Amino acid sequence: MDEAYVPEPGLKGPNDITRGDPGAGLAQADVRIDVSYTTPMHHHNALEPSATTAVWDDGKLTVYETAQGINATKATLAEALEVPPADVRVISRFLGGGFGAKGPVWPHTLITAAIARELGRPVKLVLSRAHTYTSHGHRPETHQRLRIGAKRDGTLTAIEHVTTSQVSRTEDLLFNTSEPTRMLYACPNLRVTQRAVQLDLPAPSMMRSPEVVASHGLETALDELSYELGMDPIELRLRNYTADNPDADGAPFGSKHLKECYRRGADAFGWNKRDPRPRSMRDGDTLIGWGMATAAHTAGGRPGAGARVVISAEGKATVQVATHDIGTGTYTVMSQVAAQSLGLDLAHVRFELGDSNYPFAFVSAASATVPGVGAAVNRACTAARRTLIDITVADPRSPLHGIPADRVTVEDGTLYDTDRRARRDTVRAVVARHGEPVEATTEPVFIPPGYSTGACFAEVRIDPGLGQVRVTRMHGFFDAGRVFNRRTLRSQGIGGAVWAVGFTLSEHTLVDRRLGRIVNPNLSGYLVPVNADIPEVHMGFVDKPDPANPDSLGARGFGETPMTGMTAAIGNAVYHATGRRIRDLPITQDKIIEAAEDQ
Template sequence: MSTDVVGRPLSRVESRLKVTGTAEYTADVQIPRLVHAYMVMSSVAVGRITSIDTRSAEAEQGVLAVFTHENMPRLKQPAYRPFFKPYIPIQTPDIHHAGQPVALVVARTLEQAQRAAELVEVAYESTGAPHSDLTDGETFLPPEGPDGPNTSRRGDVKRGMAQADVRISAEYTIPMHHHNPIEPHATTAVWEGSKVTVYETTQGLSNTQHVVSEALEVPLADVRVVSRYLGGGFGSKGPVWPHTVLTCAAARVLGRPVKLVLSRAHMYTSNGHRAQTHQRIEFGARRDGRITALDHVITQQVTRDDVVLFNSSEPIRMLYDIPNLSNEQRAVRLDLPTQSFMRSPEACTSHAQEAALDELAYALDMDPVTLRKRNWSARNMEDGKEWGSNHLLECYDRAAKVFGWSRRDPRPRSMREGGELVGWGMATAAHTTGGRPGSGARMTLGTDGKVLIQVGTQDIGTGTYTIMTQIAGEVLGVPVADITFELGDSAFPSSYTSGASTTAPGVGSAVKRLCTVARSAVVGLAVTQPGSRLRGVPAERVRASDGHLFDAADPRVRVSYRSVAGHAGRPLAFQVEPTDTPLGYSVGAVFVEVRVDPLLGRIRVTRVNGCYDLGTVLNRKTARSQVLGGVIWGIGFTLFEHTLVDPASARIVNPDLSGYLVPVNADVPDVQVQFIDEPDPASDALGARGFGETPMTGVTAAIANAVFHATGKRMRDLPLTLDKLL
């Protein structure tokens, strides 16, 4: 096996295509006879359509059809879980939330479709005042969902609290958040007879394939889904949403390709969001810092029609060695669009836990790092199993040293520079990875020695094309320039959704297994082929590097992959089937400096240092990029992001990037990143774990903790805005 490919900061193999504009994203797809669709959205949150007048729209130039609940083909409600809506819109007159699609206009150009959509007149009958805030409804405990029961208990919390010398209790609120990928959601549906090709912005090719097959009652083999590149998804493109099946249905009726690209505003009601949450958390601890009990209740918004929860409580249940614990995940039904998972779903409960631990550290007069170290656990506290590896203690030490944590004066408002208050805060970063179905993979070794690997996975911007090329190069001992990794086509061996930080361990394992099988087969040929310089050499003595196989006892005795395949006289093909990936835990420690203007209340994040344990680092450049993205999002989560809902109408009032604030370059400080880079023996992907969602966790609480250190004011209601601080 080669040892110089994995870990290198290799630039993305598709980077030239992207920076030159050659990479074809879904909305770029051009098909002969293509026409365009645009949605009309409900202006009310609860009620029914009493009439819908499409005559003016249908009379507009270029309009081919206006589909409403009166003429849209009947579609079958998919049972496949990644279809998150419990109903398909434009099938009945019922209105479930504001911004629900009520009509689909198709015209020869996008502009014609948009203009005609403005002319559709819809009348509604309201069935009552909408409810849109957690305080508007009764909480309830939902039944067991895809991630298991919504209650978790161990030990005796009441007894544990009684054993505590210090107890702290706090409540934290986080508002509704929305995904805002640069690339909007888009679908192009192309029918050829009874078969359909769907060009889709998706984090899950297989999800789209199954849902389209069910909804349109087409055999699975007759549905092909293509998604070569994705301009961000953050979870919003993991589920399958109604616009996809509606576009496919319209294209089948019209007999020509139909493209639908959602507007930014449409994305705010069509593709899920991070639900608003309220958390109550109580810690009990002895004077030495050992936590004796934790009681946690998270309440989150769900739509009227579905009760699945996505702001998960893994950090509460898994991370620290707490003997007595109670965790409840409760819900409130509201007249809002369907909630969904959003990048780092564990960030909400992580925020409450890590902020409350800072409060506990102050109550104990203990360094926050010491408190966390004292309650570190090498095992999954939920099931008692040892993690494959966990270097969190080393992360604390290395990040603290580089940050200069030992110079911190713990007294609030004690550190200043110029006219600003300076605050230092820290938190643990931790997120589950894998624990999902794995991936298949296939490979062809050409007679020219070139390698082609195909997997039906996705690259959502995290670098999948690149790290899989590196894994293949490492295992085969072939230069990365001779390897082509293809993805984004459901015709390739199936793979799980790019979510839950499972792509690196799931697809990485498949590529590693595939290349191991292929290398063994090629070695077998090399030591038996007539005329081969390796003929007769024991196979176990053969090594691979730089596109050649050689005898470890005498490296001068070598043959190339090209010569072995050429001697065979045909391309060599290999394939492996999916295997499940084990649940892993990527962890880290993040330290943050903020500066606060005491007169204006302005908060600036001025320094961030993080150290992370993600198992083997497959590519230092792409891994660092994930940290930068996580830190930036953490800044937005804590200081800016807030979806605003009009309580009278339950309509989202800031569905764009002028009103929904996210960080810009001026908000982002210097970010220093370190990696432990020790392989996890439980991972079959060369010891690598998933990592993409981990870096955002910890950042939010570290910022909030730093703001408290700077100001002496504890703010538990995100985002931390000027008005709250003043």
């Protein structure tokens, strides 16, 4: 810690930000807390390890890669191997999980391609599970200190939040970003500092929900503050609610329905039945705890995507984007967007992805796929529909000939006059008479910044003698903008809840401090949650379009949001059950037993 330093500005701008006068704000406070939290190194553990197959043909390279960033992979391969980008193709149509490690290019990809060129024959490399702990990044070990001041009525007067992260000797990019502290609540005096400590360990990298580290610290500290104030944790957050973005000079968010999330989430969970006194809720000898926290995650603010659509003489459409389905439902959701924008039946739309020969898309990361790729698909399909209508009304053979184009709409593969619905034509007939497919291609457009929020609630049951913690209920209610597909969105919420259980209660990469080696590079020693650890997870959504994202039909990125609140909700529930605050994650059995012995 004595070697910590503030790195140069990185992915999210400066690493030391001050608003107002934090020192004066703390002096004005009636109540102050000064707390520290630590989190260990975490690893991704996707079901499918990273794998590469490289094939050279006449100086051109094709790589089949477990990638969530095929265009980044293509660009890096071209530069490293000194090959024109046009001579590199990356294909990744299906992916067995991607949580950040498969976004950037790591040495195993470059080595495989280089060896294949040297040998003159295809080469395949699949990382073992142990290799994945050293070969493609991790979430770094962190230390956080928060000093928060508030008036007796709960109004925040100051926040100081210093996060220190492990980095390698050669890279000091910080991925555990601090937007929750900077953006979520109204606080006039703020200082957020992100520091690095260089260690002889592999480089950290992107890992799903990078804001969870800062969010866990902030939301746990606010829970501690609520007890100091004798105030309900939801009420404390409501008293510091802001509809404007403090990190953007007070500009309003596109939309923010967080208050509704608090209300509806609390109602669904039954929060009003909670006895606020620690150790007050029991079932025999079992301690019961309820905790809550706010979830918040930035989405957008990234390069967008392009898209290509072709409508055939059979009245069917093929849509292509160089994006990925990392398990989030991209195939399904983008097919839905295309069908709606084109006015075709879903069965007549084919969405193709995972090929760098398709129009560009940003890495599948930062919750950017739905707002970025969805907007691109909508733009391309809307353009193709306009072209289709123009062809129809200009065709003397069509029943819609001569009708103003703005009076023609398309539904279920049929074009009709909105004034006289009996006058109609079919997409199939129009394209067949036209004699060639109808096509449209759009270029990438920058994704506007978005902010998805929500309220998370958790119940735990603890055996104080064994130190065993069971999460028995998890509820989340979220504002993700417009919901395209409730099933895939709920699935993303469940995934975030599962990650939260692991983050809070079990996941911990162990390092031999003498040798710098990871000693549990396997799923028998690195404990991820399994089905038996997870109760039924309840997810609800406001489902109101964000007007700041008209291209993406009002949707925002969401997938990484739930974890940012659920980890603190679980930790806060453990405190409510036991009356002991465990500030060092994971909250393991030995720590619960030690806390019980202290009482």
